[in-house]
Amino acid sequence: MKTWLLGLSLLLASPAFAQPPTSVTLALNWKAEPEFGGFYSAALQGIYKKHGLDVKILEGGSGTPTVQMLANNKVEFAIVSADEIILSQDRNAKNKVKGLFAVYQTSPYIVMTHAEKNFKTLKDVFASEGILSMQSGLPYYQFLVQKFGKPKVKVVPYTGGVSNFLNNKNFSQQGFITTEPLSAEKAGAKVKSFLIADEGFNPYLVVIAATEETLSKKPELVKKIVTASREGWISYLKDPKATNQYMATLNKSLDLETFNKAADIQKPLIETKETLGSMTSARWETLVQQLKDLKLIKSSPKAQDLFVNQ
Structure with a gap:
């Protein structure tokens, strides 16, 4: 009997x-x-597979509505920003989206200027006679206007890339600390960047999110995706080179040198003394109040309704 049971257990395994x-x-x-x-690292190194997952990473682009994709049940997991979660809950109370894991503990949004302008602060940029390329509808732009007052600088729509920046020394623009400054420097420009987070608007960014429905109906799946993604990020932060080589084959707009430099630049914005990817109620409560003050939301969602640490 014992032999038969042993054989059966081996067969099932x-x-x-x-x-x-x-x-x-x-x-x-x-x-x-x-x-x-970290997500690509988890896929490339078989970490997702080890946790019983076959994860398809779906690339996005400018304006990809990932928070709407979640709320409309088009995908089970997506990358969003913390402010998008709050705005989504304010506008769609039926199928709430919640944050699970935050990559960036410090928001990587910047305003990039020419070093020759010798701006000392971001307020100096807003008070200058030059041109500032920013999306005026973004919460962080509205926060800066609220803080600094009506900008003296000429604000023009953000169109992407760095060509206008390179052609005009009086031109400043929004950006991502790991992208635009490196591209501009590679083209020969001298750059000075100001982190918007330093002015007090610091939402979690690159946040894995899911709906409350997914959280309640598939808690084990949620736990697996977060655990595996965290392991992927720990691995990537330790040594990003192999994953960067792979991502460079998917995104040819950046060369491998830029991938590696960007990985080094973003590292201190991701690392934390707490559990990697974890979030705090205080940060969420601050962001809710900021969006409320900007009149971007009518409701006042509680922190526990916006995120859950796995």
């Missing part, structure tokens, strides 16, 4: 009887770049 991995999609809000390095 064999590959033919192994549980197939669960297929899920993780929708990104931009192309393959270092800001998503």
